[in-house]
Amino acid sequence: MIFLERASRWYGQVIGLNDVSCSFGPGITALLGQNGAGKSTMLKLITGQLRPTTGSLTVFGDAPFSNPNVYKRIGYCPETDSFYEDMTGRQFVNLMARMAGVPNDAVDGVVTRTLDTVGMLDRCDKKIAGFSKGMRQRIKFAQALAHDPDILILDEPLNGLDPVGRRDLQNLLKQLADAGKTIVISSHILHEVEQMTRHIVLLHKGRLLALGDVGEIRSLIDKHPHRVRVEMEGARPFARKLMAMPNVLSVTFDRHNPNLVEIETAEPDVFYTEVSDLVLSEGIEFSAFTSPDTKLESVFGYLVKGGAS
Amino acid sequence: MRPRKVITMVVCGLMGPFFGALAKYASGSSAAAFGLAMPLAVFSFTLIILSVVFAAGIVSSEMVGKTISYLLTRPIPRYKMLLAKWLGATLVVAIATSLSAILTTVAIYGLDIGSSPLFGVLWLVPVGAVAYCSLFTLMSVLSTKPWLFAVTFGFLWETWVPLLPGDLKMLSLMAQIRALGPEGSFSSAPSGLAEALSRLNQNEIPAATAWNTLAIITLLSLVISCVVFTVGEYVPKDEAQ
Numbered sequence: 073m074i075f076l077e078r079a080s081r082w083y084g085q086v087i088g089l090n091d092v093s094c095s096f097g098p099g100i101t102a103l104l105g106q107n108g109a110g111k112s113t114m115l116k117l118i119t120g121q122l123r124p125t126t127g128s129l130t131v132f133g134d135a136p137f138s139n140p141n142v143y144k145r146i147g148y149c150p151e152t153d154s155f156y157e158d159m160t161g162r163q164f165v166n167l168m169a170r171m172a173g174v175p176n177d178a179v180d181g182v183v184t185r186t187l188d189t190v191g192m193l194d195r196c197d198k199k200i201a202g203f204s205k206g207m208r209q210r211i212k213f214a215q216a217l218a219h220d221p222d223i224l225i226l227d228e229p230l231n232g233l234d235p236v237g238r239r240d241l242q243n244l245l246k247q248l249a250d251a252g253k254t255i256v257i258s259s260h261i262l263h264e265v266e267q268m269t270r271h272i273v274l275l276h277k278g279r280l281l282a283l284g285d286v287g288e289i290r291s292l293i294d295k296h297p298h299r300v301r302v303e304m305e306g307a308r309p310f311a312r313k314l315m316a317m318p319n320v321l322s323v324t325f326d327r328h329n330p331n332l333v334e335i336e337t338a339e340p341d342v343f344y345t346e347v348s349d350l351v352l353s354e355g356i357e358f359s360a361f362t363s364p365d366t367k368l369e370s371v372f373g374y375l376v377k378g379g380a381s
Numbered sequence: 382m383r384p385r386k387v388i389t390m391v392v393c394g395l396m397g398p399f400f401g402a403l404a405k406y407a408s409g410s411s412a413a414a415f416g417l418a419m420p421l422a423v424f425s426f427t428l429i430i431l432s433v434v435f436a437a438g439i440v441s442s443e444m445v446g447k448t449i450s451y452l453l454t455r456p457i458p459r460y461k462m463l464l465a466k467w468l469g470a471t472l473v474v475a476i477a478t479s480l481s482a483i484l485t486t487v488a489i490y491g492l493d494i495g496s497s498p499l500f501g502v503l504w505l506v507p508v509g510a511v512a513y514c515s516l517f518t519l520m521s522v523l524s525t526k527p528w529l530f531a532v533t534f535g536f537l538w539e540t541w542v543p544l545l546p547g548d549l550k551m552l553s554l555m556a557q558i559r560a561l562g563p564e565g566s567f568s569s570a571p572s573g574l575a576e577a578l579s580r581l582n583q584n585e586i587p588a589a590t591a592w593n594t595l596a597i598i599t600l601l602s603l604v605i606s607c608v609v610f611t612v613g614e615y616v617p618k619d620e621a622q
Contacts, residue, residue, distance in 0.1 A: 119454050140456040148454040154447035171455040
């Protein structure tokens, strides 16, 4: 549906996106990266606001720049918090829906349904200037959704939403993805998207760092040290046994909790097998056994910085 | 329309009547007051300032307000979007300036506007609105600070270039517009430096030349605007990083 082939985008001497090849299909894909990673540049390229300096980018087989045929099938929710402030929420969504090609005789019903979907129906007749950040986000999302596009491009849509709003939007996006929509959502807050999708694209300084399933990306970092936290009574003797294992790099005791120990291993798969054997043979009981490195944030940290955050 | 623009429109529109009443009071002659107020207050001020406010911001105000991304991701050809905005701006400018011209005449002649030269010059308002709005639309498409260029053009260039010797006045839109008006009913008496310059500048622009020039400037401005807006990238500066 969306294909980037060695796409680069320069802003004068500054590179926004550097030789990126990837594709986006139905379902939710999270575009992750820190500020300045090139997420917004990529979304602006996909939505045809910018042209790639080199390489190519197609949406439904066409170059999207200044292409109404592509825009018919795209809903775009920009990151910037900008509106025609003197309009009411309903007027704004109505205007955007009309401009997106919703027929005049259907537009009122479509707008009402969309505002209801994003939870703004009871508040949409007030001026946008008086809206809270969360309400503005919902209206922005509504204008992207109103014409029922095949592709939704959402630039940091969860910013400013309260927890309930986030959950509602996440659920809605999952429903839309289940219905076959292609959804590209950018974020720099990893746990936000972690709850929606396992399919991610990681950008760093304009370059494509990794893409695919979180699990696949996780395998890329197996060469990096992997941390495991164990909480148990008598952690010290257990730690001594762990230190004897060749794949264990270090064992660190928590300063405040002597029962908590953090183990760093170079080979997580081997480590987990050996620990299982040890637990079974020695009859050891753990209070807690967790790995901070199973979180997406750590995956990102490893790939970007060469170490978990 | 945004309230700030409405207030600007009302204030600018009332400058003509105010200036006209003042001129009538000072001169005591309706014809002299009309000859002063109409070109100076209505055409050289209200028409130009409203064209700046409504046309020069067609693209750049969307850039400044960062609402341009909503527009550029709609399935409407960009040239159509631009022409629709240009048409809207031109209509607003033409209607508001025409009302200002009528009120100025009422301020000078009272309700007996039939005896005034108003209808000889009123039709020039839409002509001027079309020409100025086209030119300022082009500035809006080409520059991130079109107001600067539009104000400089409207109030500096258009004030002094018509007074330059020889055919240099041809470079002024206002001189072309005035050339279309009936002789004598649409002129102000210059004074000081302007008077001295006007003595060097006795050449009149033929009406046919004025029509052609205005048509060419309008068409060229619109065509270039449409092409540039269609192929150009419009992303607010702080988002393009």
